[in-house]
Amino acid sequence: MGDFQTKLEKFWRVFYWQNGYSRVAAGLKNTLVIAVLGLSIGILAGTLIAAIEVFPGKRTLARALKRLARFYVALFRGTPIVVQLLVTYYVILPLMAVNLSPISVCVLVFGLNSGAYVSEIMRSGILSVDPGQMEAGRAVGLSYRKTMMEIVVPQAVKNILPTLGNEFIVLIKETSVVSFVGALDLYVAFSYIGNNNYEFMVPYLVMALIYILLVAAITGLVQLMERSLRKSDRSHQTM
Amino acid sequence: MIEVIKLCKDFGDLQVIRNVSLTIQKGEKVALIGPSGSGKSTFLRCLNLLELPTQGSILFDGRVITGSKTDLNRHRQQTGMVFQQFNLFNNKTVLENIMLAPLHMKRQTLRQALRKKSVCSNSNKIIREETEFQAIQLLRRIGLEDKKDVYPSTLSGGQKQRIAIIRALAMDPQVMLFDEPTSSLDPEMVGEVLDLIKSLADEGMTMVIVTHEMGFAREVASRVLFMDEGKFLEQGPPQDLFESPGHARTREFLSKVL
Numbered sequence: 001m002g003d004f005q006t007k008l009e010k011f012w013r014v015f016y017w018q019n020g021y022s023r024v025a026a027g028l029k030n031t032l033v034i035a036v037l038g039l040s041i042g043i044l045a046g047t048l049i050a051a052i053e054v055f056p057g058k059r060t061l062a063r064a065l066k067r068l069a070r071f072y073v074a075l076f077r078g079t080p081i082v083v084q085l086l087v088t089y090y091v092i093l094p095l096m097a098v099n100l101s102p103i104s105v106c107v108l109v110f111g112l113n114s115g116a117y118v119s120e121i122m123r124s125g126i127l128s129v130d131p132g133q134m135e136a137g138r139a140v141g142l143s144y145r146k147t148m149m150e151i152v153v154p155q156a157v158k159n160i161l162p163t164l165g166n167e168f169i170v171l172i173k174e175t176s177v178v179s180f181v182g183a184l185d186l187y188v189a190f191s192y193i194g195n196n197n198y199e200f201m202v203p204y205l206v207m208a209l210i211y212i213l214l215v216a217a218i219t220g221l222v223q224l225m226e227r228s229l230r231k232s233d234r235s236h237q238t239m
Numbered sequence: 240m241i242e243v244i245k246l247c248k249d250f251g252d253l254q255v256i257r258n259v260s261l262t263i264q265k266g267e268k269v270a271l272i273g274p275s276g277s278g279k280s281t282f283l284r285c286l287n288l289l290e291l292p293t294q295g296s297i298l299f300d301g302r303v304i305t306g307s308k309t310d311l312n313r314h315r316q317q318t319g320m321v322f323q324q325f326n327l328f329n330n331k332t333v334l335e336n337i338m339l340a341p342l343h344m345k346r347q348t349l350r351q352a353l354r355k356k357s358v359c360s361n362s363n364k365i366i367r368e369e370t371e372f373q374a375i376q377l378l379r380r381i382g383l384e385d386k387k388d389v390y391p392s393t394l395s396g397g398q399k400q401r402i403a404i405i406r407a408l409a410m411d412p413q414v415m416l417f418d419e420p421t422s423s424l425d426p427e428m429v430g431e432v433l434d435l436i437k438s439l440a441d442e443g444m445t446m447v448i449v450t451h452e453m454g455f456a457r458e459v460a461s462r463v464l465f466m467d468e469g470k471f472l473e474q475g476p477p478q479d480l481f482e483s484p485g486h487a488r489t490r491e492f493l494s495k496v497l
Contacts, residue, residue, distance in 0.1 A: 130324075130326075130329075132322060132324050132326035133326060133328060133329065135289060135322070135326060136320075136322065136326035136327070136328065136403075137328070138289065138311075138312075138315065139287060139289060139315055139320035139322075139326075139407075140315065140316070140319075140320075140339070140340035140406065140407065140410060141312045141313065141314075141315040141316030141340055141344065141410065142312065142339070142340055142343060143312055146343065150328075150339065151328050151330065151331075154330045155329055155330050158330070
């Protein structure tokens with residue numbers, strides 16, 4: 001145990017006395033920023049894609065949009081996120097002569113990636129709402145869009161909230177690859193501390209603990225939101 | 240008021256409505272009876288264009304509503320619809336259920352008026368209060384004013400259906416369409432819903448009812464239509480159709496359900 005004591009002291013020296021914590025804080029901030037903004041973009045893009053996919057219209061425009069949506073989902077679900085990051089950062093952006101910071105690229109790619117997954121979640125959520133709800137909305141003279149926004153989507157979101165929470169957790173964990181394009185995250189911060197004195201045991205252990213705490217906090221938050229959204233259900237009712 | 244001319248509706252290869260014509264006068268109470276799968280519900284759903292006819296046309300107050308230029312939403316605002324499964328909005332309270340559509344419609348009208356600058360800007364609040372007042376009046380009529388802030392999942396089937404009926408009434412429709420309004424109710428709740436429909440009939444509301452309640456059809460309807468395999472085989476005043484059906488299929492059906 002004496003050995004561990006030394007490791008702990010080494011870690012503390014870099015973490016506390018040599019300002020390691022400021023890097024950890026910056027990494028934590030980046031992780032959260034990428035995950036939160038990524039999920040926000042993902043929810044917007046995913047809802048849009050899902051709306052296109054469930055729209056009953058059969059006109060040329062609707063068909064073209066549906067094909068585009070399917071292509072988008074296939075593209076982002078069919079490649080690893082690391083590949084998407086690398087291709088965006090080192091291929092697409094330079095070809096377009098656009099200069100973006102690593103963090104912005106990460107937010108963009110994580111958002112688009114999560115949009116593909118959220119669209120599938122959202123689509124199944126919308127399909128899980130009783131079709132009678134849409135019919136009733138149309139029957140009182142509300143438009144398709146108004147009924148969708150007021151009646152169907154709110155019920156769909158309630159049904160899929162646990163799955164969306166899960167998507168957020170996945171995003172948090174996946175941010176650990178952003179160092180591939182040079183963004184600072186928890187992994188980079190703790191590697192720096194480890195590299196400082198060639199002692200990696202404690203830094204990576206603490207990093208793991210931070211991820212676990214982060215995920216636990218999000219799980220609690222999702223449960224809280226679920227409970228407040230369940231107010232329109234009878235407590236003993238399952239649906 | 241409603242004129243249906245040579246209406247056909249196919250679902251793929253399946254012909255559900257086969258070349259049906261019908262005229263409904265203002266104030267008439269028409270009951271549609273017939274075996275299940277005969278096309279009654281589909282016919283009813285064509286009347287407010289929840290199903291778009293494959294062929295034929297429908298006139299409402301002399302205007303063709305089956306053309307491509309019809310404002311579907313505007314037409315549906317004038318035709319109240321009551322479903323077998325109630326279909327109250329699960330994410331809205333009872334009061335919100337009733338107010339949602341009328342409030343939306345009035346606000347749209349207001350926005351158009353505002354563009355012409357013919358109304359003052361606090362009208363939005365007035366509209367809300369007026370709509371809420373009307374909704375409460377309707378709830379009072381069915382004795383459920385105390386339920387205004389609860390969600391549908393806490394209500395009984397009979398309560399849900401009565402609220403679904405006044406939700407349709409809140410739009411002040413010209414005609415009410417009922418699609419088997421009592422078929423998914425527990426027997427002890429059928430009476431309260433039928434009483435409400437009957438009181439609407441007594442007030443002179445034009446209505447079309449798809450029903451399996453023969454006693455109710457006989458009591459309330461001014462005309463009964465027997466539908467089989469997508470066609471109206473027989474129609475007439477209830478006493479004629481129930482006492483002396485002219486068609487063999489009608490006799491067979493009535494002998495099974497009466």
